Amino acid sequence: MGTTSGPEVRTASGVVRGLVDEELGVRTWRGVPFGADTSGAARFRAPRPARKWSGVRDATRFGPPAPQPTYSWTDRIIGDEDCLHLDVVRPDTDDELPVVVYLHGGSFIMGSSHEQMLRGYFLATSMDVVYVSVNFRLGVLGYLDLRSLGEDCVANPAVRDQLLALQWVQANIAGFGGDPDNVTLMGESAGGAAVTTLMSVPAAKGLFHRAIAQSPPISMIHSRAQATLWARELVYGMALPRQTTLADLREAPVGDLVRAGQSMIWRGGELIHLNASYSPTVDGGLIPDHPLVVFAEGEQAQVPLLIGTNSDETSFGKFFYLRNSARSRAALRLLSAFDPEHAPRVLEAYGGATERTEFAELLADAIFWAPSGRTATNHARMAPTWMYRFDYAPAALRWLGLGAMHSLELSAVFGDPGSSRTRGLSRWGGMEGLEELTEYMQYHWGHFIRHGHPGEEWPAYQPASDTVPPRATMVFDAESRVEYDPKATKRRAWEDYRMLEWGTGRPELLEELGLMVSQELTGRLAGP
Template sequence: MSTGPEIATTAGVVRGLVDEELGIRTWRGVPFGADASGPRRFSAPAPVQPWRGVRDATQFGPPAPQPTYSWTDKVIGDEDCLHLDIVRPDHDEQLPVIVYLHGGSFIMGSSHERMLRGYHLSRTVDAVYVSVNFRLGVLGYLDLRTIGEDCVANPAVRDQLLALEWVQDNIAAFGGDPDNVTLMGESAGGSAVTTLMGVPAAVGLFHRAIAQSPPIAMMHSRAQANLWARELVYHMALPRQATLADLRGEDAADLVRAGQSMMWRGGELMHLNSCYAPTIDGSVVPDHPLTLFEAGEQAQVPLLIGTNSDEAGFSKYFYLRTSARSRAALRLLTAFDPDHAPRVLEAYDGATERSQFAELLADALFWSSSVRLATAHARTAPTWMYRFDYAPAALRWLGLGAMHSLELSAIFGDPGASRANGLTRLGGMEGIDELTETMQYHWGEFIRHGRPGPEWPAYGPATDDTPGRATAVFDETPRVVYDPKAAKRRAWEDYRMTDWGNGRPELLEELGLMVSTELGR
């Protein structure tokens, strides 16, 4: 590598790197927001303070504070984490822009994970790739307004907005087209994409959207926001009258550890009640994305959305008894909609078999809400849907398929960086090169032109010529299917996904929220 060109941003000049071997230019750890620690913890982000001279942008910045899931309780990261990484091909043409929001269950991840660095993707699709860091977990995805008013409900969403504004103001200097920005993310990052599509302040900041395996229904209602704020204080061993000042005085690593404790020991995951998610706050996030899309109030931009066929394959090993699986499935469905939960469960034959339970969990978290959102969006804007089916032979031998995040290997063109790399090294990856070429072709066409290749029909209702709901299936031999899993899709149609807590009256009473119509407000 050699020293890259110096670029003037609105805050100062940054100097990056040129990798002649890879044919890219990259700027790393470029700040877009100020340090979010101390008095700025739990608050809206502030723009970065300008600097003098040339800032070195050859090293990645720290990730947001997060756990490591090791045998210790080590926490990594720094609250001064609002920075982004930029990659572009080593030439001077103006190019479309990808802004990527990483996944990690709202608690982990960074802009510079090896898989997400974007070197191969940027060069292959000929785009400027921007990967964003933002606050996570306790510090980014909790609404603490019940503890004090001097905070905001959605720090992470506001971080993402600030990054998009920075791109509009600065990306032209890096050779990117600010009028052709694709917002892209996977898992929690995919949820960030669909959330931002319903954020009024984000209108005009991006022009296309790609949401991969988004857990769209995972939005915090008022009940969840109140519950998790209370639980944080408890797990920090603070008095019930603790203030935001008290929480700001605590070490960030201790807050992260407390957040992990309340997630794993609270027993709420069996009710699909994650500690962390965007909050419906009535302002920045005015309502649930599914509600906004149904009303046609989302950003009217082309959307590419999809899921993997075995997202929750790991759950096949959760329960030993068939009766336990069925009870667990009904419990998690009832948390949202006790009236329609039995009909959904019936569509999966009671979810007594391991494969049925895993499919139900995957569909509850990812597929059913993605189909509903795609259906709504297709009424007003171009929409394409996919399903990723490819799995290496080693995974299939273990009884697993295309698990969560496996599609990243093909889209980013770096199978060696996959979390399943240990298995993929065992072989059985026939067809992955061809699949990577196909998916990068379609993603590239969408990023450049707002539509994938002509081989992939748009998603929409049935017509005189087609049965509708065209879905591109990516496997060793890609194909298009129409209305996949139609019976299961119909079973989910009346199921309410937007008001968590309807099946938990005892908890709502405890929190003083007995009227379900108040949950999203």
């Protein structure tokens, strides 16, 4: 790969020198600090701007990701607490271009700005944008509200990191040839949830002008019960006394924190209740209310929104449970954790979720599709909204019964199928139409980023009227098409289901934690 020394850019903290990749036709600056080290006394606290430096900082190497597990046969931890860096990629031109700020996924516990798929070289050139990919704190260090252990911390370190990155973009991106008045905030999975969360954060308003949320688990926002539970579980997992303080956790080796945080994900079986260990928390300050409430009340950032999910997000769920009755009981259990009153109606719409396919679909819809549809419906009342469903899958995945799995659309959006985790499947064939689909999706994404709306053939998502069919959804496949109000029967089954506060259906756990269910919260937002 032919590279040469890149242009120097002055940021608020100092000058950075990147490189030019002549083969790919891009300029890139890697590991650019936007925040200071978050270790030691800064652990669990709000981020601070990057310290200034003198001279020219080399920006040709990626910065370390946030500390995280590797899920290997060892308990090795990668990353560093000095992780608040970002990477900038742009075409090798001097044009002023729209900006994309990308927040990576990884279940709030893994990932980095420079995963091969997310480096953005092909996205930047095909869509003609300045692409900014961001690192932020993860897991115990970023997405765990520890205020039950003491007030000397913030509830949402990762969200504050993302906010600081957006502020950095506004202050500095013009030097890289980006237009600070045309910024699209984009993310997938946990990164997609970060997008919708930031749309609900008053302090983030005005820092971005469009939003793209791909497969966002919007409803997986921690309630007070979850925050208290997981802070307790962390202390238990580290074999520390109940009187453990934040000062004690600041002195602990970062590897011990990450390992304990990893183990508590699986310990106790809480995942079957949709009780994820990590997520943003409604703290009444930075995040004043659940994003679903904010969208329902019209208080979100009123920017154009492109949102969607994949048709087989959790197809792995087909392999859970051997018996039909076990699947049905598990489905009712996970639904009842949020809303025991309306859970049976939802379960009935999926035939009791006794069959493998129905169970996997229910799981995907509970986590991704139903809350995304509710969000799209509410946002469409306030600002232009477009919704999609990604159906394309290689023949091998269809044969395996996995279909259009979670994150599969990234190959088409980023235009880099060679970086996909499923790239090995190409040897088996059945990839017909992917090149054309990639071109088509990049056209729509690029048009939205540049103009605030996708191409004309993709109608906006809106309620029915005398002249417009309801809930237009672009279905991306080998032969893409528009469907109106897809899965209408199932959508109606979710209308009264309350997605707001995990723990409503777990009174025994709430009593154990010394908490009461918020009747005010659980009574709100019964439907879209």
